[in-house]
Amino acid sequence: MAQAYAYTIYRGTFVHTPRLPDSTPRLKTELVRNRGALWVASADGRIKGFDWQARDDASFKELMTRNGWVDVDAPQTYGYDGNEVKVKIVLASEERNEFFFPGFIDTHIHAPQFPNVGLFGSSTLLDWLETYTFPVESGFGAQADQPGGTDKLPNDAPLSALRIYDQVVARTLSHGTTCASYFATVHVPATNALAALCHSRGQRAFIGRVCMDNPDFCPPYYKDLSADDSVSATRSTIEYIRGLDPKGTLVNPIITPRFAPTCTRPALEGLGKLAAEFSPPLHIQTHISENTNECALVKELFPESESYADVYDRYNLLTKRTILAHAVHLTPDERNLIRQRDAKISHCPASNSALGSGIAPVRTLLDEGITVGLGTDVSGGYSPSILEAARQACLVSRLLGHTTSFCQKGDKHVHENGHADKPIIGREKLSVEESLYLATRGGAAVVDMADDLGGFDEGMIWDAQLIELGSVQELSEKPLDMRTDGAPSLVKAGPVGNVDLFGAETWEEKIHKWVWSGDDRNVKAVWVAGRLVHSKS
Amino acid sequence: MAQAYAYTIYRGTFVHTPRLPDSTPRLKTELVRNRGALWVASADGRIKGFDWQARDDASFKELMTRNGWVDVDAPQTYGYDGNEVKVKIVLASEERNEFFFPGFIDTHIHAPQFPNVGLFGSSTLLDWLETYTFPVESGFGAQADQPGGTDKLPNDAPLSALRIYDQVVARTLSHGTTCASYFATVHVPATNALAALCHSRGQRAFIGRVCMDNPDFCPPYYKDLSADDSVSATRSTIEYIRGLDPKGTLVNPIITPRFAPTCTRPALEGLGKLAAEFSPPLHIQTHISENTNECALVKELFPESESYADVYDRYNLLTKRTILAHAVHLTPDERNLIRQRDAKISHCPASNSALGSGIAPVRTLLDEGITVGLGTDVSGGYSPSILEAARQACLVSRLLGHTTSFCQKGDKHVHENGHADKPIIGREKLSVEESLYLATRGGAAVVDMADDLGGFDEGMIWDAQLIELGSVQELSEKPLDMRTDGAPSLVKAGPVGNVDLFGAETWEEKIHKWVWSGDDRNVKAVWVAGRLVHSKS
Missing domain, CATH: 2.30.40.10 (Urease, subunit C, domain 1)
Structure with a gap:
């Protein structure tokens, strides 16, 4: 027009x-x-x-x-x-x-979990997934419960899913989020509907159909049928989104293995290859090192890998267009690998506090040259607001110096004074200005659009x-x-x-x-x- | 009427x-x-x-x-x-x-600091007092800048102070705070005006004229002239408030030595005696063990005392009507003394995170039988909302298990299973229900009104x-x-x-x-x- x-x-x-x-x-x-x-x-x-x-x-x-x-x-x-x-x-x-x-850039948000905002009890990551998350996400595959669809919306997605996704996009826009990197669910029609709603409402978005095919971790009622299914269903949403927005001006697909424990090796391999098929390669998003039990589980599930980060690296999922959510408990070696691959990190402080995951050492990441943005992580995070994420980033950075990981576990800083063995007290704190940087320029760099967005x-x-x-x-x-x-x-x-x-x-x-x-x-x-x-x- | x-x-x-x-x-x-x-x-x-x-x-x-x-x-x-x-x-x-x-009960709020809400930079307690707090509080003693006063308001308080206090009361009421324990400033007319505004707007309140007479700590531009002045000026506000509300139905005075470092021994002694003059004895409020540098300072200033808590106890300031704000770094002996005296604690999580003070071990306090309520601690805390304090109480309790003090410093729990040497992982977390309890019943007990308020x-x-x-x-x-x-x-x-x-x-x-x-x-x-x-x- x-x-x-x-x-x-x-x-x-x-x-x-x-x-x-x-x-x-x-x-x-x-x-x-x-x-x-x-x-x-x-x-x-x-x-x-x-x-x-x-x-x-x-x-x-x-x-x-x-x-x-x-x-x-x-x-x-x-x-x-x-x-x-x-x-x-x-x-x-x-x-x-x-x-x-x-505009704010939300580098990590789970759209289907929106009805669960504020509901997490005293759970931690793994029991939270089972108790709260998988049940709500599985509902997005219900048969279309009313004749839905228009010329703009896929007609095979349930109206309940459309309603929730519509509210997510309206809410995040109302909080100033102009760009979001969304996890959807495993369901192709609902995922496509999320893309269509973002496109129609005009929110810049990366839309990820969630891949989870490991039967040893995923519940029987909510999983991909196979590794091939993970890849082919993802390909189907990519085609839909490319049809909607051929140049990717506003809405783009993003390859989304949920996280290592939910994925078989063939699925991880297939998704890495799928991303690389495109030119430029597709964006990728997943979770890393959010919770210590999760880290232990990954070590057990992938004994051949040197680290959690290495699991992704082996399958070509650690690229300069990869968004890694959380990164609370990374080892120095993992941070080094992530920096070498130029993979990006989404810091989700509200979620990490709410689920008791810990505090990500953002200053250490920045000092080492890793790109960091902010994520709400709805509904591990209780708020769809990036302003709230910025506040929480400031707050938890002021508590970081009281944590055992900061004091003991090798989160040593590269300091201006050359000493690397002892953190400068207070340097770990993020200022308001830095949090706002992460919420805008930082997020833009995380979605690989630093030349286009954030300022x-x-x-x-x-x-x-x-x-x-x-x-x-x-x-x-x-x-x-x-x-x-x-x-x-x-x-x-x-x-x-x-x-x-x-x-x-x-x-x-x-x-x-x-x-x-x-x-x-x-x-x-x-x-x-x-x-x-x-x-x- | x-x-x-x-x-x-x-x-x-x-x-x-x-x-x-x-x-x-x-x-x-x-x-x-x-x-x-x-x-x-x-x-x-x-x-x-x-x-x-x-x-x-x-x-x-x-x-x-x-x-x-x-x-x-x-x-x-x-x-x-x-x-x-x-x-x-x-x-x-x-x-x-x-x-x-x-209604919510805010057991710790500094009314004159309201214009500083959100302004604290990356400071910690002692430099924050000097940079942000003392300057704003000192303004409440300015000459009445316009002819103020009515039949309800003292006519010797500056209009600027009246305006700020009026906004504080309006704001806290709008967030559902029906009862607040206020720190005012050293100035008698402005303190009296705060009492009159609460009384007129109908907010239940404890009004504390702040005592600070130690010339080695307090800035020359903002301090009591002497220990006698601390006591006599306080007495003057007590008389005003008693005149306003003779039965203390709504508004009551509260004895308020700012905290140990700001007070000389004679002032502490005089204030303890002043509280005990009344029947029942007056309420008392102060700060304790918020920040590790503050704790070290108190140890240096009061070498004759066994602990920070003991400083107050020596001067009869540790009573069942005493509200101690923060209590982040108490030793087991101090907790024991506080429990014996039945003194109460105001947990101010938003402030403790904002100023990087640390995380108060609330579960430990509760398990040991100490009464705890919530405080906003405006403007160390960035929000006048007790709902926000309740949220922050939940959040920081989920980070407590990651802190060195929790893991090392003797915050050992008395457990249901009888073991006292190892915390049960997760037990330190406060549920939403518990935070709401602290915001209502807990606060009521902190202001010694458990039979009247909170349910x-x-x-x-x-x-x-x-x-x-x-x-x-x-x-x-x-x-x-x-x-x-x-x-x-x-x-x-x-x-x-x-x-x-x-x-x-x-x-x-x-x-x-x-x-x-x-x-x-x-x-x-x-x-x-x-x-x-x-x-x-």
Whole structure:
């Protein structure tokens, strides 16, 4: 469909993290704020330029005139003789403390587990899979319970699955997630439906049909029939997704062996080959070293492998387009192998705390040159929000120094001072700025799109969110007992959600307040590739 | 003011935790759900009875008739001849998954630090105090910057302080906190204003003027002039608060030595004596053993004391009405002393993670018979929500088994099996039910009101919140692409906030979903002593 305007001009405040050269210590990550105008082409959804001088109305008008732009919503404002280039203007209000921020990237989320959000009791990984996860996922293969399907949706997926997946995509968009790497289930129709829903709602997504064929681990009611079935069913979803989005502009397939214990060697081998058939090779996602019992199980199941990471490496599943979720208990040798293969890691702190898995040593991973992003890991993680994941990444990094693995197990740092035998106390902590880096630039690198996503550099795709913190309370707003109207303060003060601003905050502090107190109420609008995909009702 | 009705009848679903005998292992805490009607007297705000048979309209009408009750809002419904007892009816909707729950008790919160919520960087306790806390608190002593005060508010407190305190009370009420134990600042007028605001808005509160007179630790710009000043200024706020609420029905003073390092021995001694002057003795609150550097400092400052806990004990500050915040690094001897004195502990998990203090071994404390409640510790804690504190209590208990202190430092458990030398793996975890117990019954015991607050037992005070989870999505609600109206699913589905119900949840699972996904949007109304003090706009 031809757009009614050539560009969208975003006006106001823009905050992002700068792209880091690989050699830069991540500890020095900072936020960058720019004010002015930035424009995105309707044709390809990419950032074509910006002007950080065009802050006030006069200089903005000058920018419009210089470019021959006319506002489609108010053509008279800037004059109009029919020869101008039509543009749409989107304004972030300074008074309401609004700013544009890159969309969040969720590098690890299980869409079918969404109905289980908040339900995990006191379980740990292996019993959690059996008690909570396999039962809910198996339901996605039920016979289509109502005549479903449209021209856009596969008609052989159960309506209950469509409903849940639709809600997952709506919810994650409402939290500012513009790109997600999804695990679906073993079922081809429901997996295809997830792809179709992402495509239709406009969320950038990697869609993985889950492969699990090992009868010694998987329950009889929920597994692939064979290794061949794992591969051929996966191929079928790849074909569907390629049909939906031939160039993979928005939605792409991702090869998804659930994790080593669920897969036979022939399945792992077949999936490694399948990924390599394509050019460029397909993305791959799986789990690694989440829980100590799981690590022991992998050692028992794959005695010929040198390590958990080596299991994947043997079957060509450890590539630069591989996302490894968790990585809590990796050995130094495994980290070295992962770095050599340039495989990526999805850090899922909310899940790792909820299931008692432990704390991933993110600083160690970063220091060693491994790429890390954030994942919600719904429903091991209890929240579909990457902002919550960023908070939890900060929090658990502050507890890391109290753990036995940090103090004993060889998570030694490569330090700026050259010493590698003793961690610098406090260096393991992630700052708010670093967590936001992981949530955006880090995630972009994890899905191998570091040149396209995660920031507001010229040429990047406009996957972004408009954050609204609300107004600062005025000193003239008196407490309840000093006013005559009896209205509660919260109504008059104008904060959005739980972010309370008192007026003395620096702009960096406002960002900190957003991270620690914000939620989906502060996400006013979300765009993917320049398309508005969510706005707060 | 005389009430227009004698009772309020609450109808619908009631959830609370049962009161536990001291000998019951806390691991077995369960939630209890009752459905029917419960009535609260307007005269004293206490629960006078309930009828769990009166679930349907017919049996409810029978209950009304039997008691000669008439609904003031709809007298004709049940007949009205002028001789009936007038009652007001408040209904929790079953279809909207509403239920009554005891109000939350925040056993540790610093009201003046509220503007700093979310601002702590990567600091730890001692540098955090210097960088963030003392500067913001010192502002509460500024000259009254506008003519403030009313008949209800002291006119010598700065308007800026009134505004912040007003917002704190409004915010905590909106999160369902019906009772809070507040640290204020050293300033008498602002401390008195906090008491007046709580009293006026109807929040149950303990108000502590902070004592800090040690010139070697406190900054020159923010300290008491002397030990005598600590005591006499505290006495002055006690008198103000007693004048405001002579029987202490709602608002009470609490003796508040900030923590050992900020106080000289004469101040500690004077404050212990001041508390004991009253009958019953006044409540006391302070901090203990939050951070290892703090523990080392106390050892250095008080070489004559056997332990940190012993410092307080020497000055009669360790009583059954003492609230000790944090208790992360207590020794077994200190725990024993605290148990002997029956002093109480406020567990502040969000703060302990945020400042990297460590993880308090709550199970050990409970097993040893120590009373524990939850605290937000704003702004060491980044959230004024006790629901968030309950979540964090669950999460950090799942990480506790990974910490060195748990594995090495003598946090040995008294086990059901009699072994005391090796922790049972997993037993340290707190369940959702236990966290909710700590947030309500536990908090009530911490403020020495276990007979009055924290549950829905007959005779208890109606400090309660009405929680609304929202409707279950109907299967007939089709995904976006199967509907013709184009409206996003979230609008039609009727969830409140982030709690998504799909219809298969048990009632216990709905509570889990509330705890893990809920926020202030789910708090529809809040009552203290039967008075409606907050309702969602």
